[in-house]
Structure formats: structure tokens, C-alpha cells
Amino acid sequence: MMKRILLVVLSLSGWSLSTCLLHQYHYVPDLKTWTEAQSYCRQRYTDLATIGNTEEMNQLINTVLSAGYNSQVWIGLYNEINWTWSDGYTGSDADFRNWETNIEKEPNFDLADQFCVSTGAHGTWFDDQCTFPICFFCYSGSQMNPDFVFVNKAMNWSSAQGYCREKFTDLVTVRNRAENLNIQNLMQSNYAWIGLFRDPSFYWSDQSIFSFTYLDQVANHIGLMNVTCGVADLQKSGRWRFQPCETRNPFVCYMSSPVKEAVKRQVVKLGMKLKDSSVDLNDPAVEANILKKLQDRLKENGVSEVTVKWREQPDGKVFQKGEDIFHKKNRKKTKL
Known part of the structure; x- marks a missing residue:
């Protein structure tokens, strides 16, 4: 019955x-730097746009397109760039870099997935995907008196780090041009890992957890910047890429859904x-x-x-x- x-x-x-989505998006056509856009959104709405899933991504795209705009807009995404040596070296010469700038402008953060550093046969450095299996340089002895060793085994960066720590001291730290020339002379392959790396460090302006990703597979030239800021490119289906934060773009703010604030x-x-x-x-x-x-x-x-x-x-x-x-x-x- x-x-x-x-x-x-x-x-x-x-x-x-x-029902309502978690975020309600608002397109602002004013050209502002990322920091200016962040301040504007926090004063008038909740924050720069955070995107947590495909549904919200589509909502943001529709919001911007319905306003008659179809190019790049700031969102709340940013990436901190903090290069670190595997052995933790932080001396005054820890900031030495020898990035490739002729053939390619490095570091170019290609595919938004390059967090480890390799050196080429000519001694210039590249940011690369840490999963690539290539040869590598270890050192033995102390940080201040290292002996460089070329290891003719192809491993990803993490495996190379473990190998160096087990067999020697660590992956090599390169502090000046003399040391860089030293490893270049020992080179027996086209590319080899060195000890420089960085964490992914993707963040949202409102400090939401970064879990959903919609990153574009393009180069993101980061140069010597410490922070790069995210745009959604409407000409590429809203895919995210990074630009200098001082660039002036229109932007998208969000306001928390009434579902979260009231019934x-x-x-x-x-x-x-x-x-x-x-x-x-x-x-x-x-x-x-x-x-x-x-x-x-x-x-x-x-x-x-x-x-x-x-x-x-x-x-x-x-x-x-x-x-x-x-x-x-x-x-x-x-x-x-």
C-alpha cells in the first residue's frame, strides 16, 4: 500500500x-593590477574569484561572456616562487642562477608543471618537470668544500635526490660561475639534474584550499619574479595561466552565496x-x-x-x- x-x-x-552555487561571480571591466583588483573585490564583494569545480568555472565564463568580454581576466589564483637547494644551503651566494635566456627564456614554467632544475650541456639552467628521467650531479664532502660527481644514471629528480643522499651527500648546490663551469666540464649528457627546486605553491586569494585545477598547457614566463598571478583566458575556454601581477586586466570578484549566509x-x-x-x-x-x-x-x-x-x-x-x-x-x- x-x-x-x-x-x-x-x-x-x-x-x-x-539552489545557488557556492560563489556568485561579478565581472569588473576596470583595468587594475592583481593587488588592486584584490582590494577592490574585498571592499565591495568577498574576494577575487575562487573556482572550486567545473560548474563554477562554467559560471564564471558565462558571467564574463555575458558582459561582452572574451579575453583575460584576473582571478584569485597566485603562485609563489621560492627556489630552494636540496641540501638547504642558504648562504649569501645561494641566489646564484644561470638560467638559459638565448634559445628559451627560462624559467618558463611550461605547462605550469616545472618545479625542478636541470643544467644543459652549455651550463645554462632550465626549469623542468620533476618526473623526467635524466642524469644528475651529486656532491660529496661538506657544503663549503664539495666534490662534484656526475652520475650517469637516468632518474627523476626525487629519485636522484635519494640516490645522492644515500651514496654521497646530496644533489649538487651551485653557488657561483666557477662551480657551474666545474659541473659543465664533468657533463656527459645533454641535461642533468642539479639540487635546485621549488614547491608548487598554488594559492587562492581567500585562502581556500587549492584542489580543483584548470591550468592551461602553455609557457608561463616567471623570470626573476617571486610571485605570479593567475588569469582565466576566455579565448582558451577560460584556462588559467600566470602573468606578472603588475599587469593591468579586468577581473572577476565573487560574493559568497546566500545559501551559506541565509536560508x-x-x-x-x-x-x-x-x-x-x-x-x-x-x-x-x-x-x-x-x-x-x-x-x-x-x-x-x-x-x-x-x-x-x-x-x-x-x-x-x-x-x-x-x-x-x-x-x-x-x-x-x-x-x-
Whole structure:
């Protein structure tokens, strides 16, 4: 008997409930640096746009396109660049770099996935994907008096680091041009790992956890910058890339959804025909079962941030028979 009632309820059509995404986006056409855009968003909205999933990414794209703009906009993404030596060396000459600048402008952070450094046969350095298997340089002895060793084994950067720490002291630290020339003279391959690396360090302006990624597979020239800032490129399906933070772009802010700040109520009226007239829809057990089925159906349709509750009538009941409603309307008309 109960199953028949539920089938009647689930066969109903023409009703709906609406909900809001976590973020509501606002396109601002003013040209500002990333920091200026961040201040603007924090003053007038919540922050620069944070994007946590594909649905929000599509919402941001639609927001910008509907404003008639289809190029690059600042979002709240930024990347900190902090090069570190594997052995932890931080002396005054720890900042020595010999980046390749002729053939390619390095470091170019290609594919937004290059966090380890290799040296080429000519002694210039490249940022590379840490998973590449290439030869590497270790050193033995102390930091101040190292002996460089070329290891003619192809490993990814992490494996090379472990090998050097087990067999020698660590991956090589290169502190000046003399030491760089020393490892160049020992080179027996086109490329080899050295001990320089950095963490991914992707962040959102509002300090949300960086979990969803939509990074473009392009070069991101970071040069000597310590921080680069993220844009969504509408000409490339909104894919993210990094630019100098001093660049002036329009931008997208977000405001937290009202779903998070206040309860949005919507009344949906349901009409049902019972195959068994003896069933009491106002029985608490019956109400609870129908409610559960409605909630399950919402989840099946991708609506998860909605709670369904019955709205009681003044007499304390949820359901009223059609004939009772008809008589009440007639009584109201008679009074008028």
C-alpha cells in the first residue's frame, strides 16, 4: 500500500526547487593590477574569484561572456616562487642562477608543471618537470668544500635526490660561475639534474584550499619574479595561466552565496491522487517516507544543498483533501 503512494508521488512532474552555487561571480571591466583588483573585490564583494569545480568555472565564463568580454581576466589564483637547494644551503651566494635566456627564456614554467632544475650541456639552467628521467650531479664532502660527481644514471629528480643522499651527500648546490663551469666540464649528457627546486605553491586569494585545477598547457614566463598571478583566458575556454601581477586586466570578484549566509525558502505545492482512499497522508510515518523519497530524487538530479520540509497548515496538518479546500474557498466567497 505504501509503495503505491510513493509511486504516485514520484510520478508527479512540473515541480522544482532551486539552489545557488557556492560563489556568485561579478565581472569588473576596470583595468587594475592583481593587488588592486584584490582590494577592490574585498571592499565591495568577498574576494577575487575562487573556482572550486567545473560548474563554477562554467559560471564564471558565462558571467564574463555575458558582459561582452572574451579575453583575460584576473582571478584569485597566485603562485609563489621560492627556489630552494636540496641540501638547504642558504648562504649569501645561494641566489646564484644561470638560467638559459638565448634559445628559451627560462624559467618558463611550461605547462605550469616545472618545479625542478636541470643544467644543459652549455651550463645554462632550465626549469623542468620533476618526473623526467635524466642524469644528475651529486656532491660529496661538506657544503663549503664539495666534490662534484656526475652520475650517469637516468632518474627523476626525487629519485636522484635519494640516490645522492644515500651514496654521497646530496644533489649538487651551485653557488657561483666557477662551480657551474666545474659541473659543465664533468657533463656527459645533454641535461642533468642539479639540487635546485621549488614547491608548487598554488594559492587562492581567500585562502581556500587549492584542489580543483584548470591550468592551461602553455609557457608561463616567471623570470626573476617571486610571485605570479593567475588569469582565466576566455579565448582558451577560460584556462588559467600566470602573468606578472603588475599587469593591468579586468577581473572577476565573487560574493559568497546566500545559501551559506541565509536560508532561502521556496514553497512547492504538490497534488496527489490516492489509489487507496484509506491511507492517511497525515500519518507521521507516511509523511516521513514521502519526504525521504523527495529528498532522494533531488540528490539524483544533482541538487544537494536543499533540505525539504513539510509546511503545516493552521490546523497542524500537512495534507488537505481537495474537497476541504473547495469548501473553504466557497466559505470565503460567501463572507465577501
